[in-house]
Structure formats: structure tokens, C-alpha cells
Amino acid sequence: MKLSGKKNIVCYCIIAVIFAASLVVWYFIYNAEIENPVAKIYKNGVLIEIINISDYDLRFSFTVGTPETGINEIKVKNGEIWVGGITDCLVQTCVKTGHIGSNGRTIPIICVPNRLEIRIVGGENIHELDAVAR
Amino acid sequence: MKVKILFLSLVFLLSGCNKSSPPEPVSRTDFALGTFVSARVHGENAESALDEVFARLFEIEQLASAKNPDSELFYVNQNAYEREVTVSEELFYLLETGLFYSSLTDGAFDITLGSIVELWGIGTENVAVPDAEELAEALENSGFRYLVLNENELSVRFWKEGLRIDLGALAKGYAADEMKRILLENGVTNAILDLGGDIITISDNDGKGWRIGIADPRNLGEICAIVRVSDKAVVTSGDYERFFVQDGVDYHHIFDSATGFPADSGIISVTVIAESAMLADALSTAFFVMGVERAIEFARTMPEIGYILIDRDMNIYNSENIEIEIIR
Numbered sequence: 001m002k003l004s005g006k007k008n009i010v011c012y013c014i015i016a017v018i019f020a021a022s023l024v025v026w027y028f029i030y031n032a033e034i035e036n037p038v039a040k041i042y043k044n045g046v047l048i049e050i051i052n053i054s055d056y057d058l059r060f061s062f063t064v065g066t067p068e069t070g071i072n073e074i075k076v077k078n079g080e081i082w083v084g085g086i087t088d089c090l091v092q093t094c095v096k097t098g099h100i101g102s103n104g105r106t107i108p109i110i111c112v113p114n115r116l117e118i119r120i121v122g123g124e125n126i127h128e129l130d131a132v133a134r
Numbered sequence: 135m136k137v138k139i140l141f142l143s144l145v146f147l148l149s150g151c152n153k154s155s156p157p158e159p160v161s162r163t164d165f166a167l168g169t170f171v172s173a174r175v176h177g178e179n180a181e182s183a184l185d186e187v188f189a190r191l192f193e194i195e196q197l198a199s200a201k202n203p204d205s206e207l208f209y210v211n212q213n214a215y216e217r218e219v220t221v222s223e224e225l226f227y228l229l230e231t232g233l234f235y236s237s238l239t240d241g242a243f244d245i246t247l248g249s250i251v252e253l254w255g256i257g258t259e260n261v262a263v264p265d266a267e268e269l270a271e272a273l274e275n276s277g278f279r280y281l282v283l284n285e286n287e288l289s290v291r292f293w294k295e296g297l298r299i300d301l302g303a304l305a306k307g308y309a310a311d312e313m314k315r316i317l318l319e320n321g322v323t324n325a326i327l328d329l330g331g332d333i334i335t336i337s338d339n340d341g342k343g344w345r346i347g348i349a350d351p352r353n354l355g356e357i358c359a360i361v362r363v364s365d366k367a368v369v370t371s372g373d374y375e376r377f378f379v380q381d382g383v384d385y386h387h388i389f390d391s392a393t394g395f396p397a398d399s400g401i402i403s404v405t406v407i408a409e410s411a412m413l414a415d416a417l418s419t420a421f422f423v424m425g426v427e428r429a430i431e432f433a434r435t436m437p438e439i440g441y442i443l444i445d446r447d448m449n450i451y452n453s454e455n456i457e458i459e460i461i462r
Contacts, residue, residue: 050360050461062462127347127360127461130174130339133370133405134331134349 037101039081041074042117050127053101054079070114078102081118082109089113159324160184166191167306169330175317176324183320187313194312197225198305200248200298211248211299215292218284226288229281232304235416236278239432243420244391246278248298256387261378263385272296273394303371303388307415310334310367314411331370334411338364343457349374350461351403351444359442359450362457367411371418372403388422399425400445407440407456414439426451 041049043064059077061084072094073085079102083094094111100120109118160180163172171191173184199205206225213219221229232245249272255261264272275296282291306329314334317325325336326344335344343364347357351372361368373386373396390397404421406414417439421429426443433441433453440456452458 047459050459052461127357128345129347129357129360130326130335130344131328131333131368132331132347132349132357133333133368134372134375 035102037079037120039076039101040119040121042119044115051076051081053081064116065114070111072111072114072116074118081120083111083118086111086114162188164188164191167195167309167329169306170328171330172328173313174326175322177317177320177322179320180322183317183322186320187316190312190316191309194305194309197222198228198301198308200251200300200302207299207301210290214290215295215297218287218289218291220287220289223288226283226285226290228301228304228308229290229299230283230285231308231412232299232301232416233278233281233283235304235413235420239416239420239424241278241391242423242428243303243416244276244278245299245301245304246276246281246297247389247391248300249275249296250389250391250394251300251302251387252298254385254387254389256376256378256385263380269394276391276394303419304412304415306330306332307367307369307410307412310411310415329411331375332411332415333368335363335366335368348405348442349403352448358444358448358461359452360459360461361405361407361440361442363407366407366409367414368405368407369411369414369418370403370405371422373422374402388419390423397423399423399428401425401429401443402446403442403444404429405442408438417441 036052036054039051039053040047041051041064048064053076056076057078059075061073061075063071063073065071070089071087072083075082075084080099081101082099083097086092086094094109094116097107097109100106100109100118106120110116159174159176161172161174162184163170165171173187175184177183196202196204197206200207200211202208206221210219210221229245236244236246253264253268253272275294280293280297281299282293310327310329310332313327314336317336323337324339327334331349333346343362346361346363346368348359348361348370349372350356350358351374371388373388375387377384377386386396388397389395399422401422404418406418406421408414408417421441421443424432426445429441429443430451433439437455440453442458443451450460
């Protein structure tokens with residue numbers, strides 16, 4: 001089926017609009033600031049900790065891992081989380097990723113050697129709970 | 135070609151809208167056993183099953199309340215020292231199970247602390263630290279070893295005049311198990327029940343499991359951990375649930391049968407995860423009284439149960455057989 005020149009232009013316009021809309025949605029999903037951000041920490045693909053990182057006004061540090069598997073030093077302050085250091089790693093990708101969280105950066109911090117991943121989430125029912133035992 | 139691109143773009147954009155929505159669950163909330171009870175149920179017979187479930191809940195309340203003068207338990211408490219009292223099969227089952235758990239935990243869980251509970255008056259207008267002599271007398275009259283059950287006659291007898299049974303730490307769990315049984319009999323395939331914070335689940339929530347938050351004992355309204363369970367009960371006992379303050383001291387509602395005072399084991403919250411809510415209910419109380427070391431030692435003898443213990447310093451101890459996320 002062949003389209004006339006006018007229809008061609010309409011088609012290109014619609015595709016362009018859809019593409020532009022997708023970019024806008026993508027931008028807001030990945031770059032919008034998150035109120036009260038929460039960090040989810042995964043080790044070997046398993047969620048091991050959830051931290052309300054906006055709760056910490058003063059710097060708070062802890063480590064994940066063991067000397068055998070490698071240790072990541074994780075730091076939290078004012079709604080931001082970052083990896084301060086990692087043992088036995090020359091690449092230091094996770095450290096170089098820098099701060100993520102309330103600064104609007106939501107790119108996950110990933111440490112391949114230690115199978116560690118830190119993701120930022122936000123919004124209501126952040127923990128996706130079905131009930132609370134109390 | 136362009137039409138194809140346009141078509142594929144639209145399909146791509148709209149693909150997220152094309153999910154078939156699962157049938158809506160039926161939810162209901164009511165007040166029973168001194169707390170709010172809510173149920174979220176999936177299944178064809180959900181409505182009628184819930185009618186039956188809540189009717190059953192009120193039956194259990196009528197049976198097992200130590201405070202209601204019309205309850206069967208109240209009658210037992212008033213008469214079982216004077217003479218042998220024959221009881222219904224259901225109450226006998228509750229007493230027998232309670233006595234078994236009392237013995238199993240060596241009195242850390244004890245269904246015969248009714249006099250002590252009454253004396254402290256927690257949950258009533260007369261709440262206060264009791265007089266030392268009165269407390270000593272109540273303690274003297276308490277203890278599961280003074281409760282005698284006759285299986286052949288379905289009868290109950292007390293060996294101490296002041297002995298009183300309190301099923302408060304068992305009845306909610308029993309009610310939860312009964313609710314689950316009725317729902318399963320009615321073909322319910324997926325459900326979550328909340329009896330004032332005692333949670334019981336049916337199935338694995340379509341493979342996702344049920345995500346249950348564990349209340350932060352020192353930051354009410356927040357949670358300090360999440361467990362993922364399937365077909366299990368999750369029961370928590372904490373010192374923050376019911377308590378009062380006198381002369382600057384907090385007194386909570388979980389009593390130590392050895393002292394007659396609120397348990398002071400260093401634990402401030404216990405969560406037990408088990409198949410049976412009644413077992414989880416009893417063990418959460420027992421572990422609270424035992425303290426961390428004794429509770430962990432005890433739990434080794436029951437590898438099928440899971441636990442989360444939180445001490446005064448907010449240290450969290452959990453069994454390795456549960457899926458848990460700790461929240462800082």
C-alpha cells in the first residue's frame with residue numbers, strides 16, 4: 001500500500017509526537033525529584049535492606065558484605081546515598097556513580113564484583129505491604 | 135512500511151493498557167475479640183464465606199472471654215475450684231492446647247495468669263501497680279500445674295481457689311485459624327486476614343507472596359522489617375501494644391509467671407511465623423518472656439517456625455528460615 005505525500009507527513013508527525021511523548025515520560029520517570037526517597041539494597045539479587053535515607057541528617061555509614069565476598073562501605077546523609085569505598089576493586093564503578101536520592105539522581109549504584117545494587121524508590125506504599133503485624 | 139511503523143508505535147505505547155484486571159477482592163472489617171478484624175478475600179464464594187467467618191468469630195468471642203459474665207470460660211473460672219465443670223468440646227480443645235503450650239514453654243506462656251491480669255487491670259479503668267501482698271497471693275494461686283483436665287469427661291478442675299484462666303494470648307490465634315479453615319472450606323483461594331495485627335494468609339498471593347511489615351516497637355506508625363510469607367500466620371507481641379505509666383515507669387501487658395510483673399527479659403517485640411496462628415500467638419508471648427537467648431534456644435527445637443526478636447537496643451535477631459528485609 002502506498003501513501004500520498006500528505007499522508008506521509010501526517011504519519012511522520014504522529015510518530016514524532018509519540019517519540020517526543022515517550023521522551024518526556026522517560027525524563028519524568030528517571031529524573032524527577034523524589035520526596036522522602038527510600039533506598040533498596042540488593043545483594044546477589046536479593047533485597048536485603050530498605051533505608052529511609054531522608055531520615056538521616058547526619059552522615060550514617062554501614063558496610064555490606066564480608067571479607068570473602070568483598071565489602072562495600074555505604075554512606076547516607078540528607079536523602080542521598082552513595083558508596084564510599086570498596087575493598088579489593090580497581091575499577092570502583094560503584095564509588096564513581098556518586099550520590100543518588102533526593103538530588104534527583106535515581107540511577108542504580110551497581111557493584112558487579114560484590115553483586116551489590118542500590119536502587120532509589122519513592123511514592124506512596126513504598127514497601128508495597130499487604131498488612132502490618134503489630 | 136510507514137503504516138507498519140505507526141501501527142507498531144501505537145501498539146508499543148498502548149501495550150501497558152492491555153492488562154486483563156483480576157477479579158476484585160472482597161474486603162470486610164468488624165470489631166471482635168477486643169480489636170478490629172479485617173479480611174481481604176479472593177474467590178467465587180467470598181461474600182458468603184465472609185458471612186460465615188465473622189459469625190464464627192463472634193461465637194469464639196462468646197466462648198473464650200474471661201471478662202464476659204455470659205461466656206463459658208467465665209463460668210469455668212467461677213466454679214472449677216468448687217467442683218468439676220463439664221465444658222464444650224471446643225473450650226476443652228482450647229484449654230488442652232493452652233495447657234500443652236504452657237507445659238512446652240515451661241510456663242513462659244501460661245493460660246492460668248488470669249488473677250494476675252485481673253489485679254493489674256490493664257485494659258480497664260482500674261489499671262495500676264497492684265499491692266505487693268495481693269500480687270504475691272495471686273502469684274501463689276497461679277500456675278498451669280494447678281489446672282486439671284479430664285479428657286474422658288471433658289471436665290475442668292482447679293487445684294487452687296484463686297486460679298483463673300485467661301485465654302487472651304491464645305483466642306485470637308485460634309480465631310484466625312478457624313477463619314482460615316472456613317475460608318478454605320468455602321473454596322477461597324487467596325486471602326489475608328488481620329486480627330488486630332495478627333496476620334494470617336491463604337496461598338502465595340498468585341506467586342508474589344504476602345509482604346507483611348513488622349511494626350517498629352519504638353517508632354509507632356513505622357515498620358522496621360518486612361517478611362514475605364505464603365500460607366502462614368505472622369503474629370507479633372510487643373511492649374508497646376497495651377501499657378500504662380505509673381511514677382514514670384512503663385508497665386506493659388505481657389506478664390512473667392515467675393514474678394507476676396510485666397516481663398523484663400530485654401525483648402521489646404517478638405514476631406513468630408508459623409502454619410498455625412494459635413501456635414504463633416502462644417510462642418510470641420513465650421519468647422517475649424524468655425528473652426533472646428532462651429527463645430533462640432527454644433526455637434531450635436521447632437525448626438518449622440520462624441521468628442524475629444527485637445531487644446531494647448533495637449538489635450534484630452531473626453531465624454534463617456524466613457525471607458526478611460530489615461529497614462533502617
